[in-house]
Amino acid sequence: MATMQEVAQRAGVSVSTVSYTLSGTRPVSAATRSRILAAMTELGFQPNAFARGLASRRSNVIALIYPAAERGLGGTVAEFVDAAARTARGRGYHLVLWPFGMDQAAQIRDLARQGLADGILLMEVALDDPRVECLQEAGVQYTMIGRTRRPEGRPWVDIDFERTTHDAVAHLAALGHTRIGFINHSRASLDEGYGPTIRAQEGFEQAMRARGLTPLSRHVDESPRAGRVATAAMLAAEPGLTALITMNEMATFGVVAELAQRGLAVPADLSILSIVTSPGVGDMTYPPLTTMHAPGAELGRLGVEKLLSLLDSTRADTSNALIPCVLEPGGSVAAAPAPGARADDGGGRPN
Amino acid sequence: MATMQEVAQRAGVSVSTVSYTLSGTRPVSAATRSRILAAMTELGFQPNAFARGLASRRSNVIALIYPAAERGLGGTVAEFVDAAARTARGRGYHLVLWPFGMDQAAQIRDLARQGLADGILLMEVALDDPRVECLQEAGVQYTMIGRTRRPEGRPWVDIDFERTTHDAVAHLAALGHTRIGFINHSRASLDEGYGPTIRAQEGFEQAMRARGLTPLSRHVDESPRAGRVATAAMLAAEPGLTALITMNEMATFGVVAELAQRGLAVPADLSILSIVTSPGVGDMTYPPLTTMHAPGAELGRLGVEKLLSLLDSTRADTSNALIPCVLEPGGSVAAAPAPGARADDGGGRPN
């Protein structure tokens, strides 16, 4: 690997001039610049990141902490990562992912304090998240993706689960639905204080009650199998159900399968609205699902921008961002059927 | 952030002694060591990664290049990342993920040459992969997860698709199945030279022919919907089908749903063997799938070990590793039904 020294020699200039050419911090004449650039290409020069980081005390790297082991890496996360990486790159930063588990707060703190990253994006923030305290006390710049229970005074961006569930209920209510069920994430996620599960649950119940409707919901494990079981149970409990809001992709596949097996037509007999959905999931079933697409890309972009604004004190700190999911029309939502009009009222199996 | 200088002062020793205490490169008396360690704790010292890297020309970081945007981040990858991170950590390295796309070979090369990582793990290697050439010419240590068309002389670890498909066919054949179908990944993946799709296809056909059986297979898009359609088509083409090997998780959900709807019992009427499967997927359906679990964790561990052996020239280079998937008994495979015994021969819908 060629060093700046060698580039300078070859171009017949001093090291500092090479440095200024690279950073643009001070003017360099066009002639000199082109000699230097030529020398760089000929030598295949790439600046040493450590020397640069040591001298400038900035790494131009932002780290994304994501517990890959616990949560898999779904489509929404992929969208997030991609958008975040692009945004960072556009601003001259590299985005790297640190696959730490939720319980490795101390290791995160130590690594963060080694200076390898200028700032940190913390994903899958739980309501009470020890990692946040660690970063705070480590004196590292960070931005949460998600929110702790009381996020005041800490930088974050998050999905607006309240608004998303409200919008979902409103959309269905406007189509005449009154018996609306909600299939949420697993009880395990609830128990461990997973924000989305809790906030969406509250949002759904509130939205239903605000309309004088009775909220019916279940926490369901993330599998098609669990989705089928839950669907059967909900139909048994509330035979008049005409719409389901789901926030659990794997379970949603099961919902669709179970309804098909029971001879219930989607959306004629029962509407399905899948919320906080990964890209592409809508087209995986027939009819294609009507979804409210999780704003992964938007979140990634805003998260990086917020973090960078923190690093660069000259840039105004944009306020925290709460982004709702947007409705993507599909074929699984329609007006509520007239009472008693359904082919198979009561929910028995067709054969 | 406290520096080594400050630690040395507080402990009343020289900087080099502090350094030796940390690295263990030279002996330090117990008394001195404990004074130094105490000073470190009091000051909350964390060595500066840049200074360390600059002086030692090693980063103790290995980078995992994974195209998060293109491929989502499924369970197998999560397992891989987790195992790789653990293995690396156990050897004193940090594992970071660089989310570069398949087409960003030049950027990968440049970043790699900046020295931020001692070695690189390249995932999702295609048969003709420009990224491999880039890393090679950049003079960076790397190990491929997967193989190029002609991987000779390049370090890699991969799933043994040939053996896995052979084992799958053998397992079913031993149970009396002769009409065996294969549901592979999408045609798009085939067209772009995705190794697993191609190697598994060849393996399946070879294994079938070796037994005098006729291979029946389809490339199917990664969705439950496509799985249903493919199932219907295969049953139409070969009504005598008694077993399906699937290497496409999303499609597998569709297969299960379609069979259920047709009133075909799994495994009594038709066996399903899901190969190269992510953890947990088997339990997502009923009956739970019999799977051949992708060795993600094993691959992660071996990949890191291979890479580290390359970095540390004293360690013998273990030869390239080809790891088969292992059979995980479930409830979706049984002996072939007696000919004509099936409830619904011919494939019509039950109702």
Place this chain on the structure above:
DNA sequence: GCGCTTCGACGAAGCGCTTCGACAAACCGT
């Protein structure tokens, strides 16, 4: 033509660590 500013380039001082050579002090056998 004079002092003035502006422009472009240089040299050197670090950044915080690793590592090498050197060297007292303690330890050994004889």
Place this chain on the structure above:
DNA sequence: ACGGTTTGTCGAAGCGCTTCGTCGAAGCGC
């Protein structure tokens, strides 16, 4: 008691950059 090791520690020389202060040369108005 004496040379020869060993043991524990120190000082200093970098690693390859950034950045600050400096300074000659060119450009300016009058």
